[in-house]
Amino acid sequence: MAILRTERLTKVFEVGVRLKKVTAVRDVTLSVDEGEIFGFVGPNGAGKTTTIKMLMGLIFPTSGQAFIFDAPIPSRASKARIGYLPEHPAWYEFLTGAEAMDLFAKLSGVPSAERRRRCDDLLGLVGLSDAAGRQIRKYSKGMQQRLGIAQALAGDPAFVILDEPMSGLDPVGRKEVRDLIHELKRRGKTVFFSTHILPDVESLCDRVGVIVGGTLRDVGRIGDLLSPEVKSVEVTAAARDGARQALAGGRVLAEEGERVTVSFADAAEADRAVRALVAAGGELVALTRHRETLEDFFVRRLGEAAVPEPRAG
Numbered sequence: 001m002a003i004l005r006t007e008r009l010t011k012v013f014e015v016g017v018r019l020k021k022v023t024a025v026r027d028v029t030l031s032v033d034e035g036e037i038f039g040f041v042g043p044n045g046a047g048k049t050t051t052i053k054m055l056m057g058l059i060f061p062t063s064g065q066a067f068i069f070d071a072p073i074p075s076r077a078s079k080a081r082i083g084y085l086p087e088h089p090a091w092y093e094f095l096t097g098a099e100a101m102d103l104f105a106k107l108s109g110v111p112s113a114e115r116r117r118r119c120d121d122l123l124g125l126v127g128l129s130d131a132a133g134r135q136i137r138k139y140s141k142g143m144q145q146r147l148g149i150a151q152a153l154a155g156d157p158a159f160v161i162l163d164e165p166m167s168g169l170d171p172v173g174r175k176e177v178r179d180l181i182h183e184l185k186r187r188g189k190t191v192f193f194s195t196h197i198l199p200d201v202e203s204l205c206d207r208v209g210v211i212v213g214g215t216l217r218d219v220g221r222i223g224d225l226l227s228p229e230v231k232s233v234e235v236t237a238a239a240r241d242g243a244r245q246a247l248a249g250g251r252v253l254a255e256e257g258e259r260v261t262v263s264f265a266d267a268a269e270a271d272r273a274v275r276a277l278v279a280a281g282g283e284l285v286a287l288t289r290h291r292e293t294l295e296d297f298f299v300r301r302l303g304e305a306a307v308p309e310p311r312a313g
């Protein structure tokens with residue numbers, strides 16, 4: 001079942017005294033299924049936050065529509081079942097983590113009898129139990145981000161929308177957030193999150209939507225989006241003289257004594273070279289086929305986006 005459906009969702013801003021029209025989001029149509037982790041991926045300024053703000057009812061679409069739990073946005077009824085982490089959460093920094101959680105749980109309508117346990121559980125889930133009594137202004141960026149995720153979960157939502165949950169975090173902090181998102185899925189929640197950080201997406205998402213310049217360029221499973229072709233082949237060999245010559249067509253990446261690592265852009269050429277190497281008495285140590293990564297894919301799609309598109313209205 002689709003938890004979220006958007007149909008040609010569009011937002012045009014009018015900026016400056018001349019009300020110049022800026023199309024931040026154009027005709028975005030996508031759906032997110034129950035239990036999925038969906039990554040909304042695109043460079044800065046792509047239209048991710050604008051889309052999410054429309055879903056949250058913070059700004060109104062210029063045209064198009066969206067449904068969450070089959071209710072058209074903005075819907076009070078569905079909002080109660082959504083958890084939301086804004087891109088730049090604003091905290092009452094003088095509150096402790098525990099106090100802030102209690103406040104958010106109260107705002108989410110959690111009955112007072114349950115509140116304490118719910119907050120303790122969530123602070124535990126995000127690894128902030130020990131810091132619960134500390135003021136938020138003393139939290140690191142990563143701790144604030146994890147508190148933000150705990151806050152989004154205060155009302156025990158079925159659907160969680162996170163705007164750039166990994167931005168501004170170091171690799172350890174990003175890994176913690178990734179693990180947390182996995183845990184949400186394990187608990188049966190549906191997660192829609194935006195990011196411009198590609199390595200965070202590959203291991204995490206069931207599906208991704210790639211948005212560039214306000215237009216959704218691709219939606220699908222990462223494995224289906226990436227080209228299955230081998231992009232390059234890395235060959236490590238122990239070889240001398242004639243055998244070494246067999247690898248002459250590759251680009252040398254490393255060389256140490258007899259041992260050499262070369263890269264071939266063409267898989268067939270790599271195969272030929274390896275056969276010649278072995279025939280000449282060389283030893284094949286390792287062979288690695290590199291396929292397209294999401295990063296490569298992104299660069300490819302961004303390159304295509306740079307070609308000016310006809311723009312109506």
Ligand SMILES: Nc1ncnc2c1ncn2[C@@H]1O[C@H](COP(=O)(O)OP(=O)(O)O)[C@@H](O)[C@H]1O
Nearest residue numbers: 013015022024043044045046047048049050051
């Ligand atoms: N309130 C606004 N008024 C005018 N332009 C805006 C406004 N909000 C966003 N934009 C523009 O819309 C585009 C998309 O922005 P945004 O949705 O924040 O992108 P992302 O979250 O992907 O980085 C950008 O060009 C941005 O400058």
Ligand SMILES: [Mg+2]
Nearest residue numbers: 048049087164
């Ligand atoms: Mg944004």
